[in-house]
Amino acid sequence: MEKKANKSSWVTFREIFTNKSVIFSLLITISLIIFFHFVSTLTLPGIKLPDGYHQSDSFANMMNLLAGGGLSKMSMFAVGVGPYITAQIIVQLLSSDLIPPLSRMAKQGERGRRKLEIITRFLTLPFALAQAYAVIAMILKSGSSGEGSSITIYGHSAIGELSAGEIISLLLTFTGGTYICIFLGDIITKRGVGNGVTLLILAGIVGSIIPDFTYAFQSISGKINPGISTYHLTVALTFILYIAFFVLILVFAIFINGATRKIPVQQVGQGLSSKIDDLAFLPIKLNPAGVIPVIFASSIMTIPGTIAQFLPEDNAKWILEENFTLTSWVGMSLYFVFIILFSFFYSYVQVNPQQLSENFEKSGKFIPGVKNGEDTEKQITKVLTRINWIGAPFLAIISLMPYILSKVTGIPSGLSLGGTGIIIIVSGSLELWNSIKSASTTSGYNVTKTKIVSSFDSSASSGKTTRLW
Numbered sequence: 001m002e003k004k005a006n007k008s009s010w011v012t013f014r015e016i017f018t019n020k021s022v023i024f025s026l027l028i029t030i031s032l033i034i035f036f037h038f039v040s041t042l043t044l045p046g047i048k049l050p051d052g053y054h055q056s057d058s059f060a061n062m063m064n065l066l067a068g069g070g071l072s073k074m075s076m077f078a079v080g081v082g083p084y085i086t087a088q089i090i091v092q093l094l095s096s097d098l099i100p101p102l103s104r105m106a107k108q109g110e111r112g113r114r115k116l117e118i119i120t121r122f123l124t125l126p127f128a129l130a131q132a133y134a135v136i137a138m139i140l141k142s143g144s145s146g147e148g149s150s151i152t153i154y155g156h157s158a159i160g161e162l163s164a165g166e167i168i169s170l171l172l173t174f175t176g177g178t179y180i181c182i183f184l185g186d187i188i189t190k191r192g193v194g195n196g197v198t199l200l201i202l203a204g205i206v207g208s209i210i211p212d213f214t215y216a217f218q219s220i221s222g223k224i225n226p227g228i229s230t231y232h233l234t235v236a237l238t239f240i241l242y243i244a245f246f247v248l249i250l251v252f253a254i255f256i257n258g259a260t261r262k263i264p265v266q267q268v269g270q271g272l273s274s275k276i277d278d279l280a281f282l283p284i285k286l287n288p289a290g291v292i293p294v295i296f297a298s299s300i301m302t303i304p305g306t307i308a309q310f311l312p313e314d315n316a317k318w319i320l321e322e323n324f325t326l327t328s329w330v331g332m333s334l335y336f337v338f339i340i341l342f343s344f345f346y347s348y349v350q351v352n353p354q355q356l357s358e359n360f361e362k363s364g365k366f367i368p369g370v371k372n373g374e375d376t377e378k379q380i381t382k383v384l385t386r387i388n389w390i391g392a393p394f395l396a397i398i399s400l401m402p403y404i405l406s407k408v409t410g411i412p413s414g415l416s417l418g419g420t421g422i423i424i425i426v427s428g429s430l431e432l433w434n435s436i437k438s439a440s441t442t443s444g445y446n447v448t449k450t451k452i453v454s455s456f457d458s459s460a461s462s463g464k465t466t467r468l469w
Helices: 009-017 018-042 060-068 082-094 100-106 110-144 162-189 196-223 231-258 293-307 315-323 329-351 353-362 375-409 419-462
Strands: 260-267 280-285
Touching: 009 018, 009 082, 009 419, 018 162, 018 196, 018 315, 060 082, 060 110, 060 196, 060 260, 060 293, 060 419, 082 110, 082 162, 082 293, 100 110, 100 196, 100 260, 100 293, 110 162, 110 293, 196 419, 231 419, 260 375, 280 375, 293 315, 293 375, 293 419, 329 353, 329 375, 353 375
Parallel strands: none
Antiparallel strands: 260 280
16 A cells, blocks of 8 residues: 655665665675676687677577576576576466465465475476577577577587587586576575566666667668768668667656556545545556566567477478567567466466455455455456556557567667567666665664664663653
């Protein structure tokens, strides 16, 4: 529940940066992100990439996004947290009353969540091994196709030339990197601020912005005839329009993350107010699920490409590689549908109308004109459904706009500049800022509580009475 009371930005900043606990958490988060980004830039020994290597394949770009940028340099983190996200999707879907034992675990509170997390990490292993093999096959294939003619692994340019020992060592290295990424994400979530996995992906996207802008500029320059008299002016204006387009998407992404539907809430025992503005409210965002649907949809879109790396060169492999990517209309349509489905699914996980209804009843709160219990649950569900029918397609359209532009104009769109990357940047940044403010508020409350207890203890020992007002 929220009240209509806003503090100035300066007061908020002062509270945050004078709080030792929050500063310590921020230092942990920043240090781990720097470590992650540093390791992501170190190409593994034995792998040779050409100077200025840039991935143009849609499948590679999607995997690189989920790897936090580690795939672009074939580092230890080349697979990243993608397999873990895929495992999370499967476990969450199966625990939604599809498999009773998992459903019971999901309702057991913290203990049940820990069990589901263990299952998720075990399920991550086969996905990590499969994607590690797909990365090896894909990088060597891109070398043989002319996209990076000097790409070699242990001196070989084809996966069939690698020995079993060399393949196993790479699989174990990339899989180990995935679990290290999960470990770093856990530390950030528990000891730092924000969601660790989201911040690792966000760090990779932010680190790729400058290279992607450079690559886009080079691509625009190459598509314009250098023989025309206004060549430089045309290139400059086209690049400015390109940037303006993404600024527009950024504005839309900020809007969709900031828009909120406010449900007024009344407290039992308080006088009924005739003014809605005087009531507290339950805020439900236009995009209640945040960045999760985009990340989940991106993870699902990597599965066909991963399977394709295990298939021989035939029609089945061609169908997967040509149709299930964001460079094809079929792939874009599937991506659109996945984002909408995950938006509906995860918004109900985040908001949970049944739990909110129970909390209202226990705390003596109610929505004016709506009975507590089943009616309240239905009302919140109704509002959430209406919001999703607006927010989910809007989110999907924003995610796809740059890829549609790329399809029409032929100008490549790196994922850090695409709608997917921009949404993750906006949602991840806002989520981080809210986590910092929340940590500051919680820490301040704990400090005040400790002072009050200490004051009572010292007064009791001295036989004096302390007044708190």
